[in-house]
Amino acid sequence: MKSTWNIVEKSNGELLVTVDGAAWKQAQDKAFKNYLIAAEKHHTPSQYMVGLCYEFGYGTSINETQAVIWYGEATKVDHLESELRLGLCYKEGKGIEQSYPLAATWLLKAAQKGNLEAKREAALCYEELNQPVAAATLFLAAAEDGDLLSIERIAEYY
Secondary structure (H helix, E strand, O other): OOOOEEEEEOOOOOEEEEEOOHHHHHHHHHHHHHHHHHHHOOOHHHHHHHHHHHHHOOOOOOOHHHHHHHHHHHHOOOOHHHHHHHHHHHHHOOOOOOOHHHHHHHHHHHHOOOOHHHHHHHHHHHHHOOOHHHHHHHHHHHHHOOOHHHHHHHHHHO
């Protein structure tokens, strides 16, 4: 099977390279192996990438428990994306028992670093925890950053 490679320029000027067919699977397998080697040597961005690979099955089989473990390793050095993913895992009960309090804790850490998705997701957790003031505060912060879902939720508070 012949693989087709595509290079697309995104609106921000970055180049996005995609490939279909068997080459894509081989690329994922190789990337996962390399990320795992670096992650085991405490390379934080690689720990995050290994978590993503396990969570979504990129280059390996899906193993949500392993994803949580690797995200947890990366959060030890305040890795923003890992805090977000770990919070979402707690919120959704992926690879770990669902816990809105722990989800809110991790999502708030990422939100405090400016992550828009974390602000909205933490607000949703606070709603589940019956803490409307905390939820509204985070929805407002996300809405001010342009998050349409948060704008909608803020409108519901009025």
